[in-house]
Amino acid sequence: MAVRVQREDFDVGAEMAAFCAGDTSVGAVASFVGLVRADKTAEGSGAVSAMTLEHYPGMTERQLEAIEADARERWPLHDVLVVHRYGRMEPGERIVLVLTASSHRQAAFDACAFLMDWLKTKAPFWKLEETPNGGRWVDARESDDAAAARWGGDEG
Amino acid sequence: MAVRVQREDFDVGAEMAAFCAGDTSVGAVASFVGLVRADKTAEGSGAVSAMTLEHYPGMTERQLEAIEADARERWPLHDVLVVHRYGRMEPGERIVLVLTASSHRQAAFDACAFLMDWLKTKAPFWKLEETPNGGRWVDARESDDAAAARWGGDEG
Amino acid sequence: MKILYFAWLRDTIGTGHEDVSPPAGTVATVGDLIAWLKDQSPAHAKALVDTDRLRFAVNQDYAKPDTPVKAGDEIAFFPPVTGG
């Protein structure tokens, strides 16, 4: 059980090396890294020069832990790690890391995708983009709601 | 376009750091690492103390490149890396790494799962397990064929 | 009650947090609280006008308009989340 919300960057290699080290029943580790895209804005308001991720301290950790507990109920996971940053980040910077370990690859893949889908719709983070036209709060995307809905049992 | 077949271990952190570095249109990197499991044997012939992966030099690279090209036709991928080891490995050792980069997470996840499913059924590798009862060639699993079939268009 | 605002709600209202004490008997639910807050200033009214665009939490759990609230609770208002 590991969920971290932090301002500083994370080292994917170091996180992965420490992740379920020495557990020889793990056959599959899936991971996801989300990065700041320079072309992220959808409204044609120009390239994104940076973004600031705001969060709700306390509730964010609480929701991430709830999402992680849910993933562990759905799949036989040996370990899970979620690291999510907040604060100002420039294009190319890492925002989020999800790692899942299981005996078999399908459980690791599915749990990793599930964690990202639910995190996108439940974890209290908000993106403020810096564009040539000024700051702009990113709108939630219906496609993210649809992605989360496919897992069913959304009690949020 | 990168496919490597090698005896030596790989460094996931270093591979990921070099992967599509500086491409600020990448928003999502999915990865998969397959590891040797101590409990891998299905026939109750005892714990696996090690396994040796045999391959078909030349054809292996050729098939991995074909699978990668197929993934690139199906999804808008910025980069793909497949590293697969051969030779003797003990429980806990890394066997295979797949990295996929895309603008959006669903393409990265799907392409990564697709590459693993097809690699499992098309790339000419064979596992010989060392068990207390001697060496044993691992049988192909029907579940792997089923996993590969869900992507359709299998021309292999 | 401790009220928190995030993202554009904070920008519109002009503060990220405020302590409020609605008169006894006026606010029993999140919905009551929204109605009461909207009367506090034009900025509040503007930020809270469209409840479809709002999400709320009571004591750091997602809540609904009929979720009960009481003195001492931490109640947060924010837009749909956009992390990850």
Add this chain to the structure above:
Amino acid sequence: MKILYFAWLRDTIGTGHEDVSPPAGTVATVGDLIAWLKDQSPAHAKALVDTDRLRFAVNQDYAKPDTPVKAGDEIAFFPPVTGG
């Protein structure tokens, strides 16, 4: 023709590669080659008896029983793959 065997086929046949030159006119396809090889030794016959358990490649591409073969080709026989 250069013939390659992998995994348990190599163990059963006792070699990983051999060069063969079937008499002219006898081997036009992979299926013909399998039939000819099975006559070369009891070990060949045993390894190649169940074509459902076999996979084959001609010049490093997956092939079928009716895939043509000719002198100079590299033809490989192996079990279903189990990598990853």
